[in-house]
Amino acid sequence: MAGSFRVQRLPSASPGIALAARAAAIVLALVFAGLILAMTGANPIELASEVVDASFGSSFGMEDLGVLVIPLIMTGLSVAVAQQIGAWNIGAEGQFYAGAFAAAAVGLFVPGPPALILVLMFFAGLIGGAVWILVPTLARAYANVNELITTLLLNFVAILLVYFVSTNAWRDKMANSATPRLSAEIPEFWGSIHWGLPIAIIVALLVAGLLAFSRWGYEVRLVGSNPSAAKYAGMPVRRHLITVMLLSGAIAGLAGMLEIAGTVHRLQGGISNNYGYLGIMVAVLARSSAVGVIFSAALMAFILNSGIILQTQGLTTSTVLAITGLILFLTAIGDELAHYRIARDKA
Amino acid sequence: MDLLTGLFTTAFLAGGVLALAALGEVLAERVGVVNLGVEGLMALGALTAIATVAAIPSPTIGFLAALGVGALFGALFAFATVILRANQVLCGLALTLMGSGIASTIGRAYSGMPARATFAPIEVPLLSKIPVIGPAFFSQNILLYLIFIILPVGLSYIMFRTRHGLNLRAVGENPAAADAAGIPVNLIRFAYVTAGSALAAGAGAYLTLTFVPSWSDGVVAGRGWIAVALVIFAGYRPIPAVLSGLLFGFITALGFVGQARGWPIAPAFLSMLPYLGTMAFIIVPVLAWQRMRRIMAAPAAIGVPYYRDLR
Numbered sequence: 001m002a003g004s005f006r007v008q009r010l011p012s013a014s015p016g017i018a019l020a021a022r023a024a025a026i027v028l029a030l031v032f033a034g035l036i037l038a039m040t041g042a043n044p045i046e047l048a049s050e051v052v053d054a055s056f057g058s059s060f061g062m063e064d065l066g067v068l069v070i071p072l073i074m075t076g077l078s079v080a081v082a083q084q085i086g087a088w089n090i091g092a093e094g095q096f097y098a099g100a101f102a103a104a105a106v107g108l109f110v111p112g113p114p115a116l117i118l119v120l121m122f123f124a125g126l127i128g129g130a131v132w133i134l135v136p137t138l139a140r141a142y143a144n145v146n147e148l149i150t151t152l153l154l155n156f157v158a159i160l161l162v163y164f165v166s167t168n169a170w171r172d173k174m175a176n177s178a179t180p181r182l183s184a185e186i187p188e189f190w191g192s193i194h195w196g197l198p199i200a201i202i203v204a205l206l207v208a209g210l211l212a213f214s215r216w217g218y219e220v221r222l223v224g225s226n227p228s229a230a231k232y233a234g235m236p237v238r239r240h241l242i243t244v245m246l247l248s249g250a251i252a253g254l255a256g257m258l259e260i261a262g263t264v265h266r267l268q269g270g271i272s273n274n275y276g277y278l279g280i281m282v283a284v285l286a287r288s289s290a291v292g293v294i295f296s297a298a299l300m301a302f303i304l305n306s307g308i309i310l311q312t313q314g315l316t317t318s319t320v321l322a323i324t325g326l327i328l329f330l331t332a333i334g335d336e337l338a339h340y341r342i343a344r345d346k347a
Numbered sequence: 348m349d350l351l352t353g354l355f356t357t358a359f360l361a362g363g364v365l366a367l368a369a370l371g372e373v374l375a376e377r378v379g380v381v382n383l384g385v386e387g388l389m390a391l392g393a394l395t396a397i398a399t400v401a402a403i404p405s406p407t408i409g410f411l412a413a414l415g416v417g418a419l420f421g422a423l424f425a426f427a428t429v430i431l432r433a434n435q436v437l438c439g440l441a442l443t444l445m446g447s448g449i450a451s452t453i454g455r456a457y458s459g460m461p462a463r464a465t466f467a468p469i470e471v472p473l474l475s476k477i478p479v480i481g482p483a484f485f486s487q488n489i490l491l492y493l494i495f496i497i498l499p500v501g502l503s504y505i506m507f508r509t510r511h512g513l514n515l516r517a518v519g520e521n522p523a524a525a526d527a528a529g530i531p532v533n534l535i536r537f538a539y540v541t542a543g544s545a546l547a548a549g550a551g552a553y554l555t556l557t558f559v560p561s562w563s564d565g566v567v568a569g570r571g572w573i574a575v576a577l578v579i580f581a582g583y584r585p586i587p588a589v590l591s592g593l594l595f596g597f598i599t600a601l602g603f604v605g606q607a608r609g610w611p612i613a614p615a616f617l618s619m620l621p622y623l624g625t626m627a628f629i630i631v632p633v634l635a636w637q638r639m640r641r642i643m644a645a646p647a648a649i650g651v652p653y654y655r656d657l658r
Binding site: 152 | 445
């Protein structure tokens with residue numbers, strides 16, 4: 001029979017269709033969320049215009065976005081880097097806390113001029129994050145233990161640790177649930193936006209450059225796409241896995257450092273705002289591209305900020321988490337459907 | 348109640364939550380689907396149970412409602428991963444984000460409210476009078492017997508002693524061969540993923556109906572992830588899954604006893620025990636006994652979507 005159609009699956013989706021599928025997933029998720037809000041009696045169109053107005057209508061709105069995007073770029077980059085070699089770092093949340101913890105230790109207890117302290121905090125954040133992913137990294141490299149679960153379990157340990165020190169040994173006698181203000185802070189350059197923003201963008205571009213142009217980056221990408229071929233070609237698969245995962249942890253740790261040194265100025269429980277989990281979303285939307293992370297982090301910051309603006313309507317960060325989950329769910333489906341095309345049978 | 352009795356009683360309660368969730372994950376992984384949504388499903392189940400008993404004060408109805416909600420979200424997950432064949436890791440993470448987010452949002456209305464009805468302990472005559480272990484084993488609520496005896500033994504029998512069990516394991520090991528042998532691969536996957544999700548939500552309900560009896564944000568606290576890790580530790584088998592759940596219940600109970608007795612360790616560090624314990628228990632065995640890897644091996648087709656048209 002001439003002209004009959006059939007669905008055909010292609011081994012790889014074309015980038016254009018994949019991008020369109022992602023855009024459709026985001027729009028569809030937001031429409032769903034709007035419909036649910038409408039069912040609870042709110043007017044989604046009115047809320048949407050309120051959000052756009054509050055985000056882009058004033059310099060305050062833009063400042064909030066600028067501050068929110070910093071940790072999201074970093075945690076998204078952390079997840080995206082690990083993805084390059086085929087590892088799932090679901091522990092960016094914990095590494096964020098560990099980096100903040102290490103940086104706070106420097107900021108609270110090391111005396112010295114602020115500029116020097118900031119540099120020390122910077123490296124403390126990197127090391128804190130890297131130490132936090134060390135055991136999952138070695139377990140994956142030497143015993144092939146699934147890093148997805150081990151990195152995740154350490155999140156809870158890091159959160160408990162930070163909660164403990166900020167309410168006990170390091171607590172401010174006046175505040176009780178937070179440490180005293182840190183001795184050094186990252187200066188601001190536009191309203192409340194601090195130099196953490198350019199640092200985050202530079203780190204992302206640096207990582208992108210390394211992955212795209214260095215021999216190390218080439219080998220890492222090859223190991224990520226085909227480990228056995230890379231091994232056969234004589235590449236140090238295990239060593240690359242270890243360096244990439246430690247780098248991933250260090251970047252998430254730096255996110256924690258930038259957050260406490262630039263935005264919060266003290267260590268306390270709940271500083272992360274789920275940035276580690278939202279980072280997974282940022283990395284997935286960016287298709288694990290380090291440059292793409294900057295843009296998807298901006299989108300994520302907008303969604304997160306909308307949640308904060310709409311708090312009066314019963315929306316909170318947990319609602320944002322639910323909407324993020326819906327976007328991720330529809331993105332996963334969209335990614336798969338982008339592989340299909342409708343072909344006409346030649347009869 | 349003396350120390351040991353308290354320890355065992357808490358171990359069974361805390362372990363029951365993990366055991367039930369782990370059993371659900373065993374079902375999904377045995378047919379080849381990794382469900383990382385357990386944490387979110389547990390949050391949904393925990394909230395559904397609290398909200399239901401607030402309206403109808405019957406723990407049984409609360410538990411059944413949680414099973415229903417779990418099956419609903421499980422079917423959604425199965426539709427995406429089994430029928431549409433979307434990435435299982437992404438969909439699982441998405442389900443966890445959605446479930447935890449929805450539960451915290453709706454749960455704000457129930458925050459801090461104690462459960463209006465809970466599963467009461469049932470005393471087995473005579474046996475519950477045995478010193479130390481009697482109250483812990485024979486004076487527990489009825490669900491505990493379901494979780495620790497009926498479900499694991501029943502599932503183990505079905506999985507390893509029946510023709511249906513052979514089919515379902517074949518679907519997880521080699522779906523193409525199973526399909527060629529006339530086994531409905533997608534139907535079996537869909538059914539077991541949905542059933543497993545219902546059990547995960549049931550574990551959440553069990554948490555808020557017996558163990559903590561109230562709702563608070565973050566009440567699940569990573570137990571879903573511990574359950575996923577336990578399945579690996581248990582080698583994808585129902586009875587070891589339940590036993591390792593009990594082992595972890597015991598670790599949790601130790602932390603509680605430490606807090607109650609004022610051990611000179613901060614509560615925060617005692618609360619870290621289950622997470623660090625889980626880490627140790629999935630890392631140490633593979634390092635210590637290389638041979639264990641083959642015995643404990645995961646189903647071969649785990650995480651791999653099945654495309655019949657590409658066969």
